[in-house]
Amino acid sequence: MNKGGNSRKRPPPPSSHQPSPALKHQATTPTPPPPSTEEDFVDEDVFFDETLMGEEDVESLILRDFEERQALASRLSKWARPPLSDAYISQSRSIVFQQLEIDYVIGESHKNLLPDSSCQAAIIRIFGVTGEGHSVCCLVHGFEPYFYISCPPGMGPDDISHFHQTLEGRMKEMNRNSKVPKFVRRIELVQKRSIMYYQQQKSQPFLKIVVALPTMVATCRGILDRGIQIDGLGMKSFITYESNVLFALRFMIDCNIVGGNWIEIPAGKYKKTAKNMSYCQLEFDCLYSDLISHAPEGEFSKMAPFRILSFDIECAGRKGHFPEPSQDPVIQVANLVTLQGEDQPFIRNVMTLKSCSPIVGVDVMSFDTEKEVLLAWREFIREVDPDIIIGYNICKFDLPYLIERAQTLGIAEFPILGRIRNSRVRVKDTTFSSRQYGTRESKEVTVEGRVQFDLLQAMQRDYKLSSYSLNSVSAHFLSEQKEDVHHSIISDLQNGNAETRRRLAVYCLKGIGEGILLWASNPSLVEVYLLSEDAYLPQRLLDKLMYVYNYVEMARVTGVPISFLLSRGQSIKVLSQLLRKSKQKNLVIPNVKQAGSEQGTFEGATVLEAKAGFYEKPIATLDFASLYPSIMMAYNLCYCTLVTPEDVRKLNLPPECVNRTPSGETFVKPELQKGILPEILEELLAARKRAKADLKEAKDPLEKAVLDGRQLALKVSANSVYGFTGATVGQLPCLEISSSVTSYGRQMIEHTKKLVEDKFTVLGGYEHNAEVIYGDTDSVMVQFGVSDVEAAMNLGREAAEHISGTFTKPIKLEFEKVYYPYLLISKKRYAGLFWTNPQKFDKMDTKGIETVRRDNCLLVKNLVTECLHKILIDRDIPGAVQYVKNTISDLLMNRMDLSLLVITKGLTKTGDDYEVKAAHVELAERMRKISVVVAFF
DNA sequence: TCTAACTCCTAC
DNA sequence: TTAGGTAGGAGTTAGA
Structure with a gap:
């Protein structure tokens, strides 16, 4: 029963032929609208369900339903987005918005924008928010899927036309049921070069194959992979180029759009859609060539006022059982909505099953049936229109639970939670498996137009913790812990009275439910059961860890959509950068076949023998700064600078133009060809330097947050380039590069050890003989023999400077810290007091x-x-x-x-x-x- | 009781 | 159709 529903004035009864009126966004009058929209249809379902309860109740049920929906509508409407100004309504101004998500649908191409084409095409949808807080759905037309193959020598325009016909025929065979009039729209002859291997010629002919729909890229690639009959050449198979680039990413790359940047569509270049397909305030069609993408700098580095919803559900589980949507009801949904950049939420509410006593500062909405709770939540989502949905374990638990529960209850209209009208949320089981993150099963819940950010997933990716229960994560990061509600009493609280349900609501909003942590002997079996999550702490965590800034910056730096950052691995980020840079250089990236395990593995870094012991004299530590990136830059290691063994013999390159790596590979020097990877790395590291310098200057805490997020993203990004080249099951592995990188690294650490021990000797005029007692990959631990910390620091600096001079730029050895005393147990296992200034130690540091x-x-x-x-x-x-x-x-x-x-x-x-x-x-x-x-x- | 092959987690 | 790398210590397990 509605808390606000105590005035039970009857509204005028709806006419008998019309279903109960829909909840409208701006419900002011109880006049029922004509039964033509989707929402009305949905309400007919409600009507039917409830008629089953008994004939005599029908009228009063309709009335009550109507009245309560009106009450709910007026409650929700105050949370709507700011109304559009006249300039927007008259379409006299350009639309500038920050984009958060990009996907595509198949639809009829736009007749006014693209008069020439009249068939099905991919329509890109960009969702975002303007500076004033209006939600935007931008439908982009005219961008076509494509990929490349290298053009067989001697192919003329006629041959290409023949080839086109053959390919079209094969595509038709593969898609017999499809009614598409033309699969391969056109084949263009273009001048490109493969990114693989150093080549003397600037470019070669390639064929750009443009297909009708994005899914046809894979079909077409399959045909060309297996081989196709070509006049005069016989059966020929092709290596395809850039045929594995996801369509939305392809669009972003070609339009210079990076994740989370600002996009502008000038006035006059967009047309309001004839029939709204979304619930966004601004929805319009435009041509992809009219988009202006703003680089995320200056005024365009700001954030739009996104609406962030944090929510949590509570279920009444049976004693001793984990709640199952087929049996256990949803009894509460707690919500918190915050505008990006503000520190307090502007909405706090909780929807409860059965009455609930008031809670200060919280809108309590109570309902008699579970169905009403669920539908109220759906209406709430639609009205508030959040851009980002956060919570703890929402992807694997809360969202799927709500959806499956609605299925069990037969509420077909519930899962319309996205921004697209009539489109139901889909749940799909997914598994993500990688060496870094382990195998993780999850569920993919597509809520179109809204970004989901599950704090549990983020925690598991970003931090190594012994427990990921919300309780322990909060204790770790927020230094606060709330009282647990044991799962066994949740049902008791629910079955009590309004007061006990109030207690439960407070827990749901602010407290933490019981988390049972089962530790098995095998930690991969560890399962965290979180019976009740929480709406408040995820928002606090989001703020404390500056997740919005850090993730948006990561998306901007690497160019991928924000949603990729939690759902995909590391390599897509490198690939995105590589594709962008390649496009600038007119290079194309081949799709390499999965080479199996025959390529095997390569040798990694050297770990110097550990001279185990307890050292009571200071140990200075020298480190190479960004070792692998600097090696790649110093020696110009890249796909496009690698010389094949065959070419080493054939091309007769002068020795002063190439580097031969310790692992025996040959790469040309920048004078012949500048590598793309070194260039990406230089830009990343230069940008990081700028970000760090700006960070020092910055006063505004928000600006600081953005800059710190950026410098972190840039560092992580630079470090993952090497891993990308060595990922044998990745997109573009090149072990020649990765094994060369490590071989230089091995040479450098040995060289450093030798130089330190040769130079810092009694014979060389120093007080003691220096001894390298340990070192791993990019560091050496040196005992200079002096007994005070300051002296060790000075010698460390001297050594770093001297040794740096012997390496190719930008390789640099730095003095970082002194350990004193130092307990070295074995390789990768040590402890010591960590000193960065001679007055006092910073901390106790333990490794391994x-x-x-x-x-x-x-x-x-x-x-x-x-x-x-x-x-x-x-x-x-x-x-x-x-x-x-x-x-x-x-x-x-x-x-x-x-x-x-x-x-x-x-x-x-x-x-x-x-x-x-x-x-x-x-x-x-x-x-x-x-x-x-x-x-x- | 020893060893090889495995798991787990960490250092870099 | 999706996944960064190797080195290495410490423990467990299976088999001789």
Whole structure:
């Protein structure tokens, strides 16, 4: 029952032939509209469902339904977007908006804009927000899908025409059912060059094959891959170029659009759509050639006032069961809407099943049936029209749950949550598998025109944490933790009274539901069950971690749509940059066949032998800055500078024009051909330098946030270029490049070690002989023999400067820090106090040891941390030994808090009990090993 | 009891 | 139709 519905005045009854009126955006009068729109049709369903409840109730149900919808409508309408000004309505001004999402649909091409074509075509849809906060759906016409093949030598215009006919015929065979009049629209002869290998000629003839619809690119590629009959040449198969570029990305690249940038369509160049297909305030058609894409700089680096919805649902699960949409009702939906750039939400509400006592500052909307709750939420989404939807685990839980629940309840009209009229949200199971992120099953929920940002996914990608429950993530980042609601009492609270449901609503809005963390011996089996999520904390996390800025900047730097950043891997970002740069240089990128595993793997970096020990003299650390990017720049390593072994023999290139890498590959120097990868890297690193300089100058916290997000994105982006070339199952692997990079790296670390030990000697006039005690990939740890930190720092700086001079620019060795004292256990395992100024140490730094690993129980972690503290900071080794002994003794005497033992092999938390399987024996064994570390001394 | 092959997680 | 890389320590498991 509506909280505001206590005035039960009857509206004029609707005429008997018309269904109950739809909820309109600006509901002011109760006059029912004609039953012609989709919304009215939808309401007819509602009418039918409820008639099943009993004939005599029908009229009162209609009336009540009508009245409540009116009340809801007036409640929701105050949250609508700002109304359009006259200039927009008269179409006398240009439309400038920040784009957040781009996709495409197949439709009739626009007759006025494209008078020549009258068939089905891809229509690009750009969704975004203007500076004033108006929502935009821009329908772009005239952009066609295409790809390239290299043109067989001697092919003239007639041959191309024949080839076109043959290809068209094969396409027809493959698509017998399709009514498309023409599959291959045209074939153009163009001058391009493949990005692969150094070539002396500037360009060669290529054929640009333009097809009718985006999906035909793959079909056509298949035909050309397998081979096609060509007059005079016989059966011939082709390598295709850029045939794997997603259509929307192709469009963005060709129009110079990067993720999240501003787009302008001048007045007169757009036409209001005849029949709105979206719920956006501004919807119009235009030609792709009329778009102006603004680079994200200056005034166009700002953010539009997006509407960000954070939501969370609560379900009444049966005792001991995880809620299932086929059985368990949705009892609450909590919502929070914030304008981008503001620190407080402008909407806070909660929709509850059954009555709920008021909550200060929150709009409580109560309903008698679950169906009303769901439909109210749908209306809310439509009215508020959020650009970004966030939440915790919404992609895998909340959104699919709502949709499946609506299916169970037979509410066919519920899943129209996107910006496209009549278009239902689709749920698809997906799996994402990579070495970096592991295999993760999720669900893909397409909400057209709105960006989804699941904070859980973002956390799992960006941070290594031992638990990803909202509770523990909040504790980690926000230093606040809310009281848990145990899952078993959710149903009790719901089944109580208005007051207990209020308690539940407060939890739903602000608190955190119970998260049961099951740690199995195999951490990949770890499952986090979050029975109730939360609407408030995701928004706080989003703000605290500056996710909007960081992700928009990442999209701008790499050029991919924002949605790719959470749904796709690293390599698409590099590919996007590579395609953009290649286009500028008139180069095209081949589709390499999946080479299988025969290419195998390549040798990586050198890890210097660790001279294990406890060092009580300062250890200076020298690091190469951005090692792999700088190697690629210094030696011009790229696809287009690599000389094939055959060409090395044939071309007879003078030795001063090429570099031969330690792994035996040959690359030409920039004078002959400047590499694209080095150029991308130079731009990224130069941009990062600028961003960091601007960051220093910036006063405004928002500007700072943008700049910091940018410099971070630029760094991450530069570092992933090398990985892209070595990804054998990627888009364009080139192990010649990656193995050359690592081979230079290996040479450099050895060279550095030798130089330090040769120069800093007593014979060379220094006080002591320097010794390199360890080094990994891009760093060397040096004991100069001096005993004070400042002296070690000075020698470190001197060494870095001296050694940098011996390398090709921009390779640079830097002095970074001193460890004092330093405990080196083995390769990749060490601890020490970290000094960047000689007055005081910055922190205790530990690498690779139990303290930083997530596969030990808390006891081990705490014990080792405590020992290291005693050894490094207190310098009390006997104390550390005693501490270990006491702990083992406590353990054996069964005096240990069992919760410290969770997460260890053989120990599982089941409910409130710990199942202890021979734990004491096992842990005593573990402790013995740790005491070995202490016995070091 | 030893070892090879595997898993897991980390360093870079 | 979608996925950055290798090195390496520590633990587990299977088999002899």
